[in-house]
Amino acid sequence: MPKTAIPLNDKRIKAMKPKAKRYLVADGGGLALEVMTSGAKIWRYRYSLHSKQQPLVTIGEYPSVSLQDARDRARKYGETVSAGVSPVADAKKDRGAEKALDSVRAFADLWFESEIADKSKSYSTVTRRALDKDIYPAIGNKPLADVNAGDVLAICDKIKGRGAPQVALFTRNVVKRMYEYAISRQVATINPAQQLVARFIATPQSRTRVLSPDEVGSVMRTVYASDMSRAYKLALHLLVITMVRKSELIEAEWSEFDLDAGIWRIPASRMKKDVEHWVYLSAQAVDIIRELQTLSHSQRFLFPMRRGYEDRPIAKSTLNQAVRAMKADVQHFVIHDFRRTASTHLHEMGMSSDAIEKALAHSIKGIKGVYNRAEYADERRKILQLWASFVDAQINEGNRVIAGRFGKVAA
Template structure:
């Protein structure tokens, strides 16, 4: 039998602290308290119908809704469920939901606070900008039930007329997700955005972007001249010259860095292919890691969070948000393009394709791919040093900002 929940009391509730992710604490009889990352505490009711678990029902926020009242409502909803009926409509009436959240703006704000507020900073900012700039001016005052596909098409066409088809598609997707949530809360019955086929709004962006040498130098100069934190600047520079994936960089641990032998050993569990990967560090990369060691307040992570008491790495959105917040001078660029850029230029320099693929932690098919992790070690060490020197040369062109003499005096 499932373990019975230990009933909550106000003392226990007040002692509950937010964590990196929202979490639920059971009180019993289907009643849960959800603690959001912001510290907000919300009563939820969990139930099943016809043997299938249903979405959580929101009861209200603690302490506005006290423990006794939440338990009373949970008993009420249990009685409704026993009749084979969903308690969502009753819960909405209990909260005055149906009266207060009927327009696009009103419900979108509720959706934003319920589902978007705990997402990454960049995701929140993009969603907020789309709501305020394009959705609310057009249909914010409209009743949810009155919005049709034509209304959304007008919004998308207006955005496309600005020369931003991808932004139009993003806006359609945000409206679609908001209406999906409205339907799950029984505030809406149809999703008008479903009728707009994505490929007729915009085609997917091609992921073939390669930065030119000038763009590479310009971007790194802009990064070093910006006001972003020094570790973030070094992280972005290291992403360029080590050719690793962003997740592999931000979760790097000091135990993986062998300063004596100039090797960064990334364990299999952190690699996309579940195979240990060695990066033969250039002089520049070693110097950057040495500087990061001096800057770090963490005994474990190379890029620890700057705030909070937990020893954990920066979030996956940190570097994206840092780049997005500045004027890089380079158009249509994402961080993952660094790997493609390195591969393209190294191939153009006539370097070994197999060594480049190994440096990128790509699999090599056929008999040539059956090697141990030291295979191509000398070539990989050579091309990573060549690439770091090449990147340095692009930064030096027209630079007017102090970056750091990484590896310049090394033998």
């Protein structure tokens, strides 16, 4: 028998947290709440017509559309379906979105409210600016299906003409993400921005490079599929999920770790700010370090040189050379981009900015900066566990990696 949905209530809804992927929670009667990765919560109606499952119908966003209002609308749509008619037209009228599928401007506004508005202020601001300044004037009134790669290229060329190639690349990415959403909602079939290769628009600057979730997964799958040593593969994985600087990792000593407590204490002498830093290790990080214990021939260093004296760690250039040699199918990134990538995605997940800065060992100015090293401990532990699990999810997205085995290729 089908599982009976437990009716939702406002307390349960408010307690729902975003995850690495959007997810649905059923209320019953076809009504479900979709929790987006941004934290937005969208009411959807699920139904079958003529024995065939139909695309989800959007009702509206919680709490603008209350639980009771959503139930009332779902009940009305159920009656429409019982009469053999799709409730899509009624749903459009109910949410005042008759034009949502007719033009780029109308659909992009819907996309922005659902996917972007709740992200970090800086990201939502620059995305809104790209829409208003460059995208809408060029293609805002065009039907979604009529936009082609040439239209997007023209927008990018115009922006590059005013000396802003990085803005051109960002604007192309805005169009690309908006069409990805349109395709997922089954209102578009082709992504015109997908056809424009990023490196032909602009080369991402290292100081602003942030890997997308897909790129994080691609890089780590390439790491584990490469012929570099197992220790170096684990080192790169640790760099991603601990958010430390490269020098802090490669010079790490066994005496700094309390794996039972899940804490790595990096002494002030090895920190950029000359202040001792604690890293609250995720379960994945602890497992990796325990594996390194079985690989290391040094009683002192996690990553000793293979030849010569045991009391010397690997050279600072070793991991960079390993990354360059593996030829990842991800353009223009360097190891330091891992820290910026983690910070950006964690901010977009709604994590505490101060806790993220502490996890990165950045100084916090003002009175909030005068805290001892244990301040934000619970939040930092939560952040690093969330980030490690998020990275795992991106790696496993390729369906070629055994979960929990850090990239060992499945037979």
